[in-house]
Amino acid sequence: MTARPSARELIAMTLDDDTFVSWNSPLPALPIEDSYRKELEAARTKTGEDESLVAGEGLLNGSRVAVIVGEFRFLGGSIGVNAATRMVETVRRATAEGLPVLAAPISGGTRMQEGTRAFLQMVKITEAVVAHKAAKLPYLVYLRHPTTGGVFASWGSLGHITVAQTGALVGFLGPKVYRALYGTDFPEGVQTAENLFTHGIVDAVLDAKHLRTMAGEALAIIAASGDYVPPPAEEPTTQIPSSWESIQISRRxxxxxxxSLLRHAATSIVPLSGTGQGESNKSAVVSLATIGGRGTVVVGLDRRAQGEAELGPDALRQARRGMALAAELGLPLITVVDTPGAALSREAEEGGLGGEIARCLAEMLDLPVPTIAVILGEGTGGGALALMPADRVIAARNGWLAPLPPEGASVIMFGDTTHAASMTVEQRVRSQDLLDDGIVHEIVEEWPTADVEPADFCRRVGHAIVRQLAELERQDDGQRRAARTVNYLGLGIDPSGAGDAAHTPESGARPHD
Structure with missing residues (x-):
């Protein structure tokens, strides 16, 4: 059976020793029936608590954090008027004092003894959480066993990061209610933390003893502003690969x-899972990460996973979750492009792939935070384009960007794949061409190729990210967003009037300009 620590036990396990300070304020007397009053008195005697929520603040790795923790032994952790008032007062105080909130619900839902009035309390709880997040303050959720009903459907499902207790029953519909209404049991294995993780509803499943580590790492990343100064960019190679050579190298x-980039370039990582809305795709990655001492949100496409999971609309919805998270927390967004292309399938079309590409583009262009795109390797088609409209673009020396794989472009133009290599020259897909055309701002060298020196290469990419972030952080939001728009409006316009004549033909070893 899943362990069920009390509210006070969970607080003691999670916060620094002896730092918890209660924010519980006296509760007003409610006009209630004697039978319900007796239930409340019995719950208070049993638990030593005056309500089903324990609220306060403490230190987590030395930093202040507000906590709101449910107590299941108090009438099944149900939420009535007084519990909801305590929740709202705590969240609002945390917002006013600029504190992150760690919420750990455990509840059967609305307190039936208080009826509709209790049911509607979920609305005001939601309003308080939304206002807290609008202030760019973290809201983390740990779903415990069990969390159901209106609690799950309000403050239990609004976390920037949401994790669940191992083996926990989590769901909207209580299984006892389902059995009573329909005369049969709800399908087994659906309302479990592990199943919700598989479907991208929660970001992780972990025992209560690990909550401290996860929450501490996440809050540290979000708060990290860093002053690390990276080494300067390295001089370019003397022999610049041809486009076709780069494409072959990028596919190794x-x-x-x-x-791999996160493993070698970031000092701390908290991976997130899925869209939070029932979808999860391994080809897309969303993670909080500290890079060069700076907290960031990293969103990207992992070519290594695309053998088992195609880049479909669900992957881009997952990416959009990361974009929204960066905006909500006020963190820089790093997008990573490395994909052989989006899925070509009936499922992708019916799932709205084209619309998801468009929505990614729209959100990238409008994000209120610094954005950096990294072309790590292959950059093919709309799947790559969806993550491209950033303030700054970094490319690996053998990274490239094209509307189609060169073989596909050759088929369209010539009816076969034999012209693939020449198409890469005509389309100017390689990193050096992208730099010359004003699409890329910095190239990260490979000595000689990234597959030969993966760790050092990834660290150099991290240094480039920090260099570009440092420049962006010197601009105010208005300047940065205006420059982003101007940059993309100006693509393809040659102010010299020289047109293509300004480009020297590719020789396969063109010197750096």
């Missing part, structure tokens, strides 16, 4: 992908 099986 040993080339590091996004997860």
């Amino acid at each position: 099986s040993g080339r590091p992908g996004l997860r």
Whole structure:
């Protein structure tokens, strides 16, 4: 059976020793029936608590955090008027004092003894949480066993990060109610923390003893502003690969992908899972990460996962979750492009792939935070384009960007794939061409190729991210967003009037300009 620590036990396990300070304020007397009053008195005697929520603040790794923790032994953790008032007062105080909130619900839902009035309390709880998040303050949720009903459907489902207790029953509909209404049991295994993780509803499943580590790491990343100064960019190679050479190199099986980049370039990582709305795709990655001492949200496409999971609309919805998270927390967004292309399938079309590409573009262009796109390797088609409209673009020396794989472009133009190499020259897909055309701002060298020196290469990419972030952070929001728009409006316009004549033909070893 899943362990069920009390509210006070969970607080003691999670916060620094002896730092919890209660915010519980006296509760007003409610006009209630004697039978219900007796139930409340019995619950208070049993638990030592005056309501089903314990609220206050403490230190987590030395930093202040507000906590709101449910107590299941108090009438099943149900939420009535007084419990809801305590929740709202706590969240509002945390907002006013600029504190993150760690909420750990455990509840059968609305307190039936208080009826509709209690049911509607979920609305005001939601309003308080939304206002807290609008202030760019973290709201983390730990769903405990069990969390159901209106609690799950309000403050239990609004976390920037949501994790669930191992083996926990989590769901909207209580299984006892389902059995009573329909005369049969709800399908087994659906309302479990592990199943919700599989479907991208929660970000992780962990025991209560690990909550301290996860919450501490997440809050540290979100708060990290860093003053790390990276080394300057390295001089370019003397021999710049041809476009076709770069494409072949980018497709090597040993080339590091996004997860390798995070492992070597970030000092701390909290991976997130899925869209939060019932979808999860391994080809897309969303993570909080500290890079060069700066807290960031990293969103990207991992080519290594695309053998088992195609880049479909669900992957882009997952990416959009990361974009929204960056905006809500006020963190820089790093997007990573490394994909052979989006899924070509009936499922992708019916799932709205084209619309998801468009929505990614729209959100990237309008994000109120600094944004950096990294072309790590392959950059093919709309799946790559969806993550491109950033303030700054970094490319690996053998990274490239094209509307189609060169073989596909050759088929369209010539009816076969034999012209693939020449198409890469005409379309100016390689990193050097992208730099010359004003699409890329910095190239990260490979010595000689990333698959030969994956760790060092990934660290250099991290240094480039920090260099570009440092420049962006010197601009105010208005300047940065205006420059982003101007940059993309100006693409393809040659102010010299020289047109294509300004470009020297590719020789396969063109010197750096």
